[in-house]
Amino acid sequence: MAQTRTFSLRSLRGQLTLWFSGLSLLTLLCVGLYVGRLATQQMAASAGAAVHAMALTAADLLGAGLREREQDIILLSQAPHFTRGDLTHPDLLPSLLRRRALSEEFAWLGVVDPQGKVIQAVDGLLQGQSVAQRPWFIAARSGVYAGDVHEALLLEKMLPKPPDGEPLRFIDFAAPIRDYSGELVGVVGAHIHWRWVTQTVQTAFDQSARDSGAEILITNAQGIVLYPQKLAHQVQLPAELHTDRNQRTTEVRWDDGLDYLTSMVAVDSRTSRNLGWSIVVRQPLHQALEPAHAMRNRLLALGFLAALAFGAVALRLALSFSRPIEQLAEAAHRIENGDSQADFPEKGQLIEVDQLCQSLRSMTRTLLAHERELEAVNQSLEALVQQRTEALEEANRALEHLATHDPLTGVYNRRRFDDKLRECFDAARRTSQGFAVLLLDADHFKKVNDTYGHPTGDTVLQELARLLTGTIRSVDFVARYGGEEFVILLPHTPDGASAMAVAEKARWAIAQAEFPGPGHITVSVGISVWQADDPGAAATIERADAALYQAKAAGRNRVVLG
The missing domain is CATH 3.30.450.20 (PAS domain)
Known part of the structure; x- marks a missing residue:
């Protein structure tokens, strides 16, 4: 009669269970720690990029405003x-x-x-x-x-x-x-x-940044905090921020003993006197990495649960694989004790297990070889698709630029202006928030072409486009309307006084500039402001064109509001 065997770690069944459970636990723990580390690094990089983007945006907005x-x-x-x-x-x-x-x-x-x-x-x-x-x-x-x-x-x-x-x-x-x-x-x-x-600085600071504990600070040239008021003259900048006033996001320990993701960008106002201000955005490191730490802990917990499940499965598999060997060992032991009637496992039982293992090993090798081949093919296909996608995106960007920009001056073309005008008109009808159109024409431009040649005339147009782009606000829209005519679209400009100020600013800048060939030129400007009873966007353009005609008739180099 066969003996009943108890479970022991020294048995084949115990060793298989122990190795299966131990290896699965170690693998899952390593994977969890590695994935958690990668997630922490990526989360830190992402949060750092967001912090730097906020600092850079705030510094640009404040510099432009000053x-x-x-x-x-x-x-x-x-x-x-x-x-x-x-x-x-x-x-x-x-x-x-x-x-x-x-x-x-x-x-x-x-x-x-x-x-x-x-x-x-x-x-x-x-x-x-x-x-x-x-x-x-x-x-x-x-x-x-x-x-x-x-x-x-x-x-x-x-x-x-x-x-x-x-x-x-x-x-x-x-x-x-x-x-x-x-x-x-x-x-x-x-x-x-x-x-x-x-308020200018806070426009770069959205609600999600505030919820994540981020803070935005303004400091002077000596590193003293000017804003927010609760930190003014109380918080001292860390020493590493004094050495580089344009520093991408880094982990810095502040004087409160906490580590922050910190980015510092100098405000480049390009005013007559550099104020030496800087924008500092900081976010507590533990809050920035909190989602990554939570995910790592979940992965570790899942690893322990998976290890227990693998142990149970390993025990069941070990039992089925060890039974024929246990039977063979029992038969050998009985023979050793002189029992000639020992029962051996059924003929072919170990051979079948052996054949199954051999077949499985052979099949695994074959599948792995096929998988490697498929992986190599997939990588080649992915690389080719990526190359073709990048080339197509680049071509699309080039086509988009050609379709919307004037090739001579680099500003937007008439077609893009018409689209933008329709957008402003539709928005004005929905919100009653008006806009203005400035139509500019270079005075006596034909004389420039006739006297100095068309290449010089082209250079003058390019310089005109540059001056117009440099004198308007960032939200305004400049396009070449045709020939020597340019048009400026002023969103959120419901009154003529605001439009007149922009037009006078542009007219004065052009009159003061030095142009190759003629030296000085002037422009005449016609202005129109959207009216609620306008039947279409063309009505606004027609009033601007009529105002431009009046400016020309009145002696040129002037602004007329239509």
């Missing part, structure tokens, strides 16, 4: 009714009021005589008082000035307190006013609300 505010003050100081020298002239105050109406960030605008007395100012603030000791006035007597943030001194009691309870702070811009002989006749100065700076 540059535009300085250009506004420079244009005011060079306006004809300022440079005449009569700072009491009644036309000066309406100009200041119109400029403030266009941008709510201006808290104060005024003109000051060479001795520092405020002659005219919006809302009469500081009018008649002396600002001779203010740094912006002293610096602006000799050139354009852009000043760092400071708290209000003279204006603190005259302006309402911010609703958030923060101190009233400003940044200053000023420019000298000189007459036609170059003599200083005064200074035009402006105080811009600090909240405009913070």
Whole structure:
């Protein structure tokens, strides 16, 4: 009678179970740790890229805004009714009021005589008082000035307190006013609300970033935090951020003892004076990597559960594989004890197992060989498909550019402008938020072609396109309308005053520029603003064209609102 065998780790059944369970557990743990590590690295890289993108966007927006505010003050100081020298002239105050109406960030605008007395100012603030000791006035007597943030001194009691309870702070811009002989006749100065700076920066900071614990900071040239107010003059930048003011995302330990994903980008305002500001975005490292850590823990838990399942399966398999060998061992033991009647396993039982193992090994080798061949073929096909896809995408981008851009000037073409105009018209009809169209024509351009040749004329058109692109806002749209005509589409511009300001800015920049061949040229500009009763987008263009005709008829080099 065969003996009943108990389970033992030294038996074949126990060894198979132990090795199957141990190897499966080790494999799954290694895979879980490796996948978790890869996920952590990828999550850190992704979060770091998002942090750097926010810092870069905020720095670009703030730099462009500062540059535009300085250009506004420079244009005011060079306006004809300022440079005449009569700072009491009644036309000066309406100009200041119109400029403030266009941008709510201006808290104060005024003109000051060479001795520092405020002659005219919006809302009469500081009018008649002396600002001779203010740094912006002293610096602006000799050139354009852009000043760092400071708290209000003279204006603190005259302006309402911010609703958030923060101190009233400003940044200053000023420019000298000189007459036609170059003599200083005064200074035009402006105080811009600090909240405009913070709101500009916050536009790059969406709700998902706030939910993930990210913070955006503004620092000055000395590394002192200017914003947010709760951290101002309290948080010190880590030492590694002082060495490089343009640093991609890195893991940095701050003075609160926590590690942050941190990116720092210098604000390039290209103003007359570099303020030395930087944008710093930081996110707690543990919050950035929290999803990766959670996934790693889930993988480890699944690994333990899978190991238990593999152990149970291994025990069952070991039992079926070990039974014929146990029978053979029992038969050998009985023979050793002199039992000639020992029962051997049925004839062919071990051979069948052996053949099955051999067949399985052979089949596995064959399948693995086929799999390697298929994998090589798939890799080759994937590489070929990737190459063809990239080539097709590149060709599509090139075709898209050719279809939407003017080949000579590089700006958008008439066809793309028509599409954009229809989009603005449809949006205006839905939201009642208007837009404006500026139609510009180079004065006496035929004379340029006839005198200097068409190559020079082409160069002049290219320079015109460059100047127009450089003087408009980032949301505006420039296209070549045909020949020497260009068109500018101003979204979100419901009134003629705003459009006139943009048109005058462009007309003045072109009149002051130096062109190859003719030297100086001028443009005539016709403006039209969308009206609610316009039957179609063509009506807006027709009014702009009629206004352009009036500008030409009135002597050219002027702007007419249709």
